[in-house]
Amino acid sequence: MSGWTVAGLESQVDGFRLGPIDLELSPGHAVAVLGSSGAGKTTLLRTLAGFIPARSGRIARDGVDLTDRPPEERRLGYVPQGLGLFPHRTVERNVTYPLELRGVTDALDRTRPLLERFRLTSVARRYPARLSGGELERTAIARALAAEPELILWDEPWQALDVDARFELGRVFEELRETAAVPVVVVTHDPALAFSVADSFLVLHGGKVGLRGDATTLLAHPSDAFTARFVGFDNVYDRETLDAGPPGSFTAWLRDRAGPEGVAFARPLLPSYGAPSGSWEGVVGSARPTPEGLALTVHVDALAVGLRMAPPVPVPLPSVRSRVRFDVEEMNLRPLGRPFAAPGAPP
């Protein structure tokens, strides 16, 4: 069991400054690091791993300062982008590598359960070049676990995986959290999987912490456009767009309720198609059936607004350019631009 404390961590790569970052990582706890490209996600991971020197701050495991220790002394399971598998070693020899480093003689026997657990036994003698995307991922995580790490760092695990492999990896991840009593830090672009595996979230913005908290916090207070879109708000408008709305319009109504950086809201529910009630009127731009009903895009003023209808999907689909009336409940609006710290969240 090991807990990690990251306090005031700062680093710099080619003029990009990261931090200060504070993190409390307890065993079995998974943190998803989110953020747009260039927000510093990978930089954070590589600083935690020790590949980028910390300019200030502290990384400690169970009270032992590791800030200036080289990567090989931090006991990590680091899975870099692209996985970093050894192309000249077979699957089993990839997985035994950390054991060989420690001079373990029966490394192959010792790693057999790991291969079994990640369903790699049948491909154990293959080279990475001959594996499928899912097999590559499982090899990488099996190898990371073979090192008996005290912290798992995983960069973009779902990159370039097909739908099935993603689903499978989500299961591997859940299993990992249940069995490995170590913290996990995962960098990702994928909302669905982030929500399914992470206990808390860290949203980075230009190298700084923009937002943190659990899923509920993020949904209640997305605080910025990136987070709002990430957690699934389909309607996100920035201040500039809202300011362009004429008085009395839907846009102006939204503007009055928006934060400094704009506003976000989920698709409002349309009770029935062609209902005469509703404060606002829009023109249907497109209609797309989904498992949750019909997803509509409606043009109001200069905005494209997403709406939805509960199943069953009406046949025929609403025709493009027909008019609908709808309401947006004020309580569902999320003003953007006010960083929010949930009560009880780590500082």
Add this chain to the structure above:
Amino acid sequence: MSIPPEPPRRRWRTGPYWLALQLVLSGSLLLLFLLPIYALFTYAPPQLIWADAGNPAVRAALWLTFFASGLAVLAAVVFAIPLGYLLARRSFRGRAVVESLVALPVVVPHLLVGVGLFFLLIPGSPLYRFTTALGFPVYDTIWGVVLVMVFVSAPYTVLAADLSFRAVDGRVLEAARSLGAGPATVFLTITFPLAMRGIVAGLLLTWARAVSEIGGILILAYTVYPGGPYNGPVTSTLSVLVYNLFQAGDLADAAAVSSVFLLIAFVLFFLVRLGERSGWVPWRRGELLP
């Protein structure tokens, strides 16, 4: 899970003219390679080739040539691979200068190389006295031959090592570090095995270039006297021997000795190719080191 068989590759239907053009162009080049060799082999009767192959003077020259080129390859392993690694992994000021310097021996006529080394190491010069004191007199010794060979051939290994080390994915190395391997272990278990194939190819080129060198040797070690690791009779490298025979008008022997050399070189390269095909060479499997 089994890998499904690859579907038959679709082939473009090409016209007979296109095929003919390809055959004529590549065939011309192959002819250019082949005809001089044919001329050599047919000029001297087989008996003479056989006799010359057993001639002590030819044998001494052959031995010297292969031994010296072997030492040149060894020097490339020791000095050129580290330089290649440095160029691949570090950025420093004056890097472009170093890169140009490495490419220089490839473009400079080798006679000039010999002249340059001659002025540097002319008997009586400080460097001559220094190297002699160290036990490496270079003027008309095997060390001179090796020195010229290293000068003209080591760049191939430097360039190959640079490219090969560069091609190793840095994230793979970082993964190894995080798994508990120190920098030296990462180099021995990951970086070098991954780069080895390219480096060995570079060493092969280095050897080929070294063994075929004549220009610089003509100046610095025209005649090779016994000394150092070479304790045979007074001799010269094979290329110098052929040159001498040719100059003396002994065309048949020049052709015969050349043929002997060609045969050996051809057999050697053929064996290397065969080895690559059959997979016994370590860099095919990629795992030489534990």
